[in-house]
Amino acid sequence: MQGDVLVFVSGGNDRIGLEFHDYCRKRDLQLLLATEQSQTQFYYELPAGPALLRIEQPGGGRRDLQPEELRGIWYRRLPDSPPEVDEEDAIYSAAEFAAAFVGFLRSTRIPCFGHSRDEPFRSSLSRRQVRSCSNRLRIPLLPEPDIDPLLPIPLRDYLCAPQMACPGGAPSFVVPKRSALPDGIYYVVFSNRRQILAQDGVHSPEQLARARQVGDRIAANLRLESAVIEMAVEKGGTIALGSVAPYVTDNMILRDSAWYFDAVLEGFSA
Amino acid sequence: MPDAKQILVAGYQADRTISHTTARLAARGIPFKVLDLAQYLQAATVVQHPQCALSARIVLDGLTLDFDLYSAAYVRLIELREHRLLPREVAISVRRKMAALEQFFVELPMRVINRPGGRQSNSSKPFQLVELHAAGFRVPRSYSTNMPDAPGLADLISIGQVVYKSNSAMRSVVDRAGRSHLHRLAHLPNCPVLFQDYIAGPDVRVHLVGPRVFGQQIRAKVVDYRYPGPLDRVEYQSLDVPHEIAVLCQRFAEAEGLGFMGFDFKIAHDGTWYCLEANPMPGYDAFDERSDHRIADALIDELRQ
Numbered sequence: 116m117q118g119d120v121l122v123f124v125s126g127g128n129d130r131i132g133l134e135f136h137d138y139c140r141k142r143d144l145q146l147l148l149a150t151e152q153s154q155t156q157f158y159y160e161l162p163a164g165p166a167l168l169r170i171e172q173p174g175g176g177r178r179d180l181q182p183e184e185l186r187g188i189w190y191r192r193l194p195d196s197p198p199e200v201d202e203e204d205a206i207y208s209a210a211e212f213a214a215a216f217v218g219f220l221r222s223t224r225i226p227c228f229g230h231s232r233d234e235p236f237r238s239s240l241s242r243r244q245v246r247s248c249s250n251r252l253r254i255p256l257l258p259e260p261d262i263d264p265l266l267p268i269p270l271r272d273y274l275c276a277p278q279m280a281c282p283g284g285a286p287s288f289v290v291p292k293r294s295a296l297p298d299g300i301y302y303v304v305f306s307n308r309r310q311i312l313a314q315d316g317v318h319s320p321e322q323l324a325r326a327r328q329v330g331d332r333i334a335a336n337l338r339l340e341s342a343v344i345e346m347a348v349e350k351g352g353t354i355a356l357g358s359v360a361p362y363v364t365d366n367m368i369l370r371d372s373a374w375y376f377d378a379v380l381e382g383f384s385a
Numbered sequence: 386m387p388d389a390k391q392i393l394v395a396g397y398q399a400d401r402t403i404s405h406t407t408a409r410l411a412a413r414g415i416p417f418k419v420l421d422l423a424q425y426l427q428a429a430t431v432v433q434h435p436q437c438a439l440s441a442r443i444v445l446d447g448l449t450l451d452f453d454l455y456s457a458a459y460v461r462l463i464e465l466r467e468h469r470l471l472p473r474e475v476a477i478s479v480r481r482k483m484a485a486l487e488q489f490f491v492e493l494p495m496r497v498i499n500r501p502g503g504r505q506s507n508s509s510k511p512f513q514l515v516e517l518h519a520a521g522f523r524v525p526r527s528y529s530t531n532m533p534d535a536p537g538l539a540d541l542i543s544i545g546q547v548v549y550k551s552n553s554a555m556r557s558v559v560d561r562a563g564r565s566h567l568h569r570l571a572h573l574p575n576c577p578v579l580f581q582d583y584i585a586g587p588d589v590r591v592h593l594v595g596p597r598v599f600g601q602q603i604r605a606k607v608v609d610y611r612y613p614g615p616l617d618r619v620e621y622q623s624l625d626v627p628h629e630i631a632v633l634c635q636r637f638a639e640a641e642g643l644g645f646m647g648f649d650f651k652i653a654h655d656g657t658w659y660c661l662e663a664n665p666m667p668g669y670d671a672f673d674e675r676s677d678h679r680i681a682d683a684l685i686d687e688l689r690q
Contacts, residue, residue, distance in 0.1 A: 157529075159530070161526065162518040162526075164526070222511065
């Protein structure tokens with residue numbers, strides 16, 4: 116059984132959280148923002164026992180929720196450390212919170228979005244995985260770009276810097292921005308929705324349709340639920356695979372927030 | 386020119402597991418090279434990625450490690466506690482270098498044990514407990530919370546039949562929780578804790594190396610045998626791992642994409658094996674010393690296949 120209450124877990128000062136809150140309010144949807152660890156309390160028993168989620172709202176008020184009262188949880192960022200925890204301990208506190216909350220999501224089976232339920236610690240895709248996918252699906256790979264040799268390659272981002280603190284306390288990296296390819300086709304996966312982004316007038320409708328089909332196969336093969344897949348049309352018209360960023364950045368969401376928010380809600384209803 | 390069958394060992398030279406492994410390689414006359422993480426973090430200037438047009442290499446303070454010269458790598462990239470406490474700028478640099486090295490070994494086209502980038506289920510003990518249970522292991526009933534007034538928690542602790550430990554992969558000293566801990570529940574919102582039913586009985590460590598398993602039973606009066614008091618005796622004994630447990634370990638390691646794992650068990654008085662966790666980077670040296678180097682030899686054999 117699925118309830119009505121939505122929860123958005125993310126650190127404070129998050130524009131997406133505020134916009135999503137506004138979006139839900141306009142649609143009479145109940146959304147609770149969980150922005151601090153101490154305001155996001157949970158209890159659960161393993162294997163498969165009772166569970167309880169408590170959200171304390173910043174302005175006061177507390178909701179104790181059974182899993183069946185929840186429509187879904189969007190987990191975007193680790194919520195902020197409690198203010199009374201000093202900086203040194205905050206690192207441990209954050210790691211413990213993330214580890215425990217991931218267990219909560221995994222064990223309660225509450226619909227959730229924002230990280231892979233089965234592989235919550237996957238914060239990047241290696242080229243090995245992308246190459247392997249390319250081999251399996253017989254999709255050619257684009258030539259690799261020049262690489263700063265000290266950079267962790269899968270974390271480079273085409274569209275903006277990833278600032279996600281992912282569950283598990285994996286570090287956030289600041290990596291140089293790389294512009295989108297002018298002739299690139301970008302296939303966005305977000306929950307159950309898909310869309311193609313490309314420069315106007317560069318590709319034919321037929322090329323974009325084929326890119327969409329290729330993107331569908333790649334997303335399914337890599338089991339992506341939030342990602343940007345880079346593609347380009349090679350000489351001869353073949354669609355080739357570039358890189359895969361396994362996240363969608365804040366800026367992308369904010370540029371077209373209704374599409375992304377609808378995708379989250381549709382995913383919970385599916 | 387080094388022997389083409391050299392084995393690369395990547396980790397902290399000061400780490401006992403690394404020094405134990407290299408000592409065993411030396412004792413068997415197998416050529417190896419150590420990529421010392423401490424030196425790497427201080428002095429690495431270039432990490433040439435395996436997929437670059439040039440061959441994979443790392444330049445360390447003028448010394449070039451050319452990876453075409455190695456046949457396999459034993460990789461133990463542990464994050465030091467101290468790294469988390471470095472000044473922010475230094476910490477970022479360390480993390481980037483560690484991430485670069487991790488990705489390097491993800492891509493390196495040779496046998497790597499264990500290749501980084503697996504499922505990392507050990508990053509969350511409760512997450513892994515769900516996975517272990519789904520894989521067929523018996524796991525102890527566990528309770529994870531940061532809620533001081535969680536239903537039944539105070540009673541559970543008062544009875545004194547639960548232990549407490551970290552939720553994350555961070556090592557914690559495990560101990561029984563009791564009435565004297567009740568006042569500390571108020572701190573739970575600052576840091577969640579994993580409570581687990583206390584299982585009286587011996588501990589067992591099972592090391593899985595490729596298709597082989599090595600069991601060792603541990604008897605101690607303290608709850609956490611890794612931290613005995615000065616007068617506490619800890620007894621270790623080789624143990625044959627039951628076939629069904631060995632099969633479960635094999636399947637789990639396969640699902641995790643790992644060839645070398647350390648599984649922790651408790652054997653209850655009724656003979657039931659309860660799996661506590663599965664370690665993807667086992668510190669196996671002390672167990673190996675008590676088992677005639679069978680674990681290290683199996684690891685080396687796997688690397689040389």
